[in-house]
Amino acid sequence: MRVALICDDYLPHSTRVSAKMMHELACELLCKGHEPVVICPDDKIKFFEIFKLDGVTIYKFPNGTIKDVSKIYRAINESALSFNAWRFVRKYLSEDKIDGIVYYSPSIFFGPLVKKIKQKHRCKSYLILRDSFPQWLVDQKIIKKNGLAEKYFRYFERINYNAADCIGVMSDRNKDIFIGKYSDKYNVQVLFNWANFKSIDIIPHSTLLSKMSLQDKVIFFYGGNIGHAQDMMNLMRLVKSMAYRDDVHFLLVGQGDEVSVVESFILDNSLNNCTYLPSIPQSEFKSVLKVVDVGLFSLAKNHSVHNFPGKLLGYMANKLPILGSVNEGNDVMQVINSAKAGFAFVNGNDEALLNAAISLAEDTQLRKILGSNAFSLLQEKFSVEMAADTILKNLFS
Known part of the structure; x- marks a missing residue:
């Protein structure tokens, strides 16, 4: 099966754990006989790029910087993720059928992209939910509760969740909290973080x-x-x-x-x-x-x-x-x-x-x-x- 993996950060240049985890997942899917295709942004390129890493095909599309920049610039550039991704990758996604989608949050802004791919290829999607954004911004008092910023982020959070056929949270406690907040609106299960320790x-x-x-x-x-x-x-x-x-x-x-x-x-x-x-x-x-x-x-x-x-x-x-x-x-x-x-x-x-x-x-x-x-x-x-x-x-x- 051809599986699209969508994330906001990836190897080889990232040191973030999420990038490493997604690559390990892609490699494991490859080992199981599937064809993973990674879709991710890159703020250092001006044109769409395709390359392989450890046998995994990676589609990188140009996008503004979303890491280690001011919160305002990050919000603006993350908001453009789905638009830019679809703009650059839809041609390549049309050439071969996508049988399934796996997308990672954060970021919360890939929901529109996932929805478009699902509509085109009539496939299921799985959201790997590793962060309750924007809730932690409210907890840290970085944004005001019920303020304009929270309402903006909550809007995209809903799109992100609604695009998923299943949502994997990282612990039993997180599952309880999620169900307590959304009842049975979403199909949610525990998906622990992972690592490849064989090598x-x-x-x-x-x-x-x-x-x-x-x-x-x-x-x-x-x-x-x-x-x-x-x-x-x-x-x-x-x-x-x-x-x-x-x-x-x-x-x-x-x-x-x-x-x-x-x-x-x-x-x-x-x-x-x-x-x-x-x-x-x-x-x-x-x-x-x-x-x-x-x-x-x-x-x-x-x-x-x-x-x-x-x-x-x-x-x-x-x-x-x-x-x-x-x-x-x-x-x-x-x-x-x-x-x-x-x-x-x-x-x-x-x-x-x-x-x-x-x-x-x-x-x-x-x-x-x-x-x-x-x-x-x-x-x-x-x-x-x-x-x-x-x-x-x-x-x-």
Whole structure:
């Protein structure tokens, strides 16, 4: 079957977890005998491009920048995604039948495109819903509740949901919240995040730590989006509290609209135990995960939604113990703690987070045990094979 995969970010140039996950899904569909076709924007091209990556066909269409720009520019450019995509890809989509559509949110603006493809090819669609946008903007008070901006985003959110034959949310708690809000209006199920861990052993070890003279330290690593939703000050307070230890270093890699806040905090507090690096190639990112010791994550405490950060899968695949904080009620905390895959707390419990960090810094055997448990958890719940089978069953059963 020919399956269109629609997303707002993709490899090889992105380091975002969503881009990696979508490529792993595309490769898994290819392995299962299907023909995945990825449709995604690129702000660095002026003309439509077609190329292949690991056997996967990728259609890239020109679009304004939607990452690491002001919120107004991002909103304008994201609003144009469906229009620009259809404008450039409809000719190529007409040449061969599309048998199914898989689209990833965020962004919320692909609904009109999905609707057009469905009408033309009479196929089913599956929405991978990983973020409750614009709800988190309201929670963070970035936009006003019931204001014009929220109404605008809610309009496209509805189109996005209505275009789906099935919606996959990332946890049981998210499913409960979604059903509580929309009742039985939509067909919703749990689709856990996923990772391909089969090729992990052939990835080379990074030399980054030796280049930075950090090879003898315990490295606490954060990799991924650095934005409002992550509440990076939660982790930066931990960095400051651990500044007295010469054997520990925090390495933060990623991009987002809170990078300047992180950099200012490091500078203002003269923190020598923390290094921020901008995005690095995905191949190097995977190699870095092979040489760090603890995987960090954080979610803002005032979120009313319950995300399961995709970055955790990379940590699990590399047998890293997990340390982080979440909003109250988020079932990711129970998943990590019950599996003894690390330590997860409610955001704001700084003392518990610090004590856990100290334990992980001082006890090599503890890190090894928790990391092994994290890998077992990945195998049990978060394989790309399970995700692909779930999606295919909904599209073609």
